[in-house]
Amino acid sequence: MDVQKLIDTARAMVADNKGLLAMDESYPTCNKRFAKLGIPETAESRCDYREMIVTTEGLNESISGVILFDETIRQHLKDGTSFIKTLTNKGIIPGIKVDAGTVDMAGHPGEKITEGLDNLRDRLEEYAKMGLRFAKWRAVITIGKGIPTWACIKANAQALARYAALCQEAGLVPIVEPEVLMDGDHSLERCFRVTEQVLHVVFEQLYTQGVLLEGMILKPNMIVPGLDCLQQKTVEEVADATVKCLMRVVPAAVPGIAFLSGGQTSELASARLNAMNARYKSKLPWELSFSFGRAIQQPALGIWHGEEANVGEAQEALYHRASCNLSARRGEYLE
Ligand code: 13P
Numbered sequence: 255m256d257v258q259k260l261i262d263t264a265r266a267m268v269a270d271n272k273g274l275l276a277m278d279e280s281y282p283t284c285n286k287r288f289a290k291l292g293i294p295e296t297a298e299s300r301c302d303y304r305e306m307i308v309t310t311e312g313l314n315e316s317i318s319g320v321i322l323f324d325e326t327i328r329q330h331l332k333d334g335t336s337f338i339k340t341l342t343n344k345g346i347i348p349g350i351k352v353d354a355g356t357v358d359m360a361g362h363p364g365e366k367i368t369e370g371l372d373n374l375r376d377r378l379e380e381y382a383k384m385g386l387r388f389a390k391w392r393a394v395i396t397i398g399k400g401i402p403t404w405a406c407i408k409a410n411a412q413a414l415a416r417y418a419a420l421c422q423e424a425g426l427v428p429i430v431e432p433e434v435l436m437d438g439d440h441s442l443e444r445c446f447r448v449t450e451q452v453l454h455v456v457f458e459q460l461y462t463q464g465v466l467l468e469g470m471i472l473k474p475n476m477i478v479p480g481l482d483c484l485q486q487k488t489v490e491e492v493a494d495a496t497v498k499c500l501m502r503v504v505p506a507a508v509p510g511i512a513f514l515s516g517g518q519t520s521e522l523a524s525a526r527l528n529a530m531n532a533r534y535k536s537k538l539p540w541e542l543s544f545s546f547g548r549a550i551q552q553p554a555l556g557i558w559h560g561e562e563a564n565v566g567e568a569q570e571a572l573y574h575r576a577s578c579n580l581s582a583r584r585g586e587y588l589e
Pocket of ligand 1: 276392514516545546547
C-alpha cells in the first residue's frame with residue numbers, strides 16, 4: 255500500500271477550498287432525471303450531458319475532483335478524448351462510483367443494504383490502471399418508525415469499511431458515504447442522534463478493517479430535519495448541529511469531510527456549508543468541503559434539456575453553482 259500517495263490524493267481532493275462534483279448517477283437515477291424533462295434515456299444523451307459538464311470552462315477553479323460512473327469512463331467526447339483524460343488535462347482528479355446500488359435488506363422492512371463487494375478487488379485494479387485515483391461507495395440509512403435498526407447500521411458500516419480497505423490496497427482513496435436520508439417527518443434532533451450513531455459505528459468498523467484515516471474522505475449528510483418535519487431550522491442551526499455532531503465522531507486524522515447535498519436546494523446546500531465554514535473553519539481539524547451532485551447540476555440540467563443549443567447557458571449555470579460552493583468553503587458565499 256502506497257501510504258504517501260493515498261495521503262497526497264486525499265489532501266488534494268480537499269485542497270484550496272475546492273470540492274468534488276458527483277456526476278456518477280447510475281442508469282436508473284440518471285434516466286429518471288432525464289425522463290422528468292423529456293430527455294431521451296440513452297447512452298448518447300448521458301454522454302452528451304456529461305460532456306457538457308466536463309467541458310465547462312473554468313470548472314477547475316472550484317472543482318478538485320469529479321466522480322464518474324462506469325459507463326462514462328468507457329465513453330468519449332466528440333473530439334475522441336476520454337472523460338478521464340479530459341479531466342486530468344484540466345488538473346481535476348477523476349474518481350469512480352464502485353458500489354452496485356442498494357437493495358432491500360433481508361428481514362428488515364424499509365431498510366437498504368448496499369451491494370458491490372463481489373469482484374471489487376479486480377474492478378479496482380482495472381480502475382487504477384485506467385487512471386482513476388479515488389472511489390465512492392454510498393450506504394443509505396432511512397429514519398422511520400423503529401428504524402434504522404442496529405442490524406442495518408452495522409451491516410452497512412462493515413461493507414463501507416471492507417470497500418475502503420480494498421480501495422486503499424489498490425491505491426485509490428475511498429470516499430466513505432453513509433447517507434442518513436432526509437425523507438420523513440423526523441426532527442433535527444433525531445437526525446443528529448442517528449447520524450452520530452451511524453458515524454460512530456462506521457469509524458469503529460474502519461478501525462477494525464485497518465483503514466488509513468489520513469487516506470480517506472468522509473461524505474456525510476448534514477444534520478437537518480426531515481423534509482416533512484413541520485419545524486424546519488435556520489441555516490445557522492443546521493450548521494451548528496452538523497459541526498457539533500461531526501466533532502463528536504470524526505477523528506482528526508481524516509483530512510476532509512465532503513458533504514452530499516441529498517436533495518437540498520442548491521442555495522440551501524451552499525448557505526449551510528458557508529455557515530459552517532464562516533463560524534468554525536479556523537477551529538476544525540478537517541476541511542469542510544462539498545461533494546455535491548444535484549446541488550451543482552440541477553439548474554444546469556434544467557437549462558440543457560438535451561439540446562446542443564443550450565450548452566453554453568447550461569455551462570454558465572454549472573460554473574456558477576460550483577463557484578458558489580468555493581465561496582461557501584471560504585465562508586464568503588452571498589445568497
Ligand atoms: P447529491 O449531492 O445529489 O446527494 O449526490 C451526491 C452523491 O454522490 C450521492 O451519492
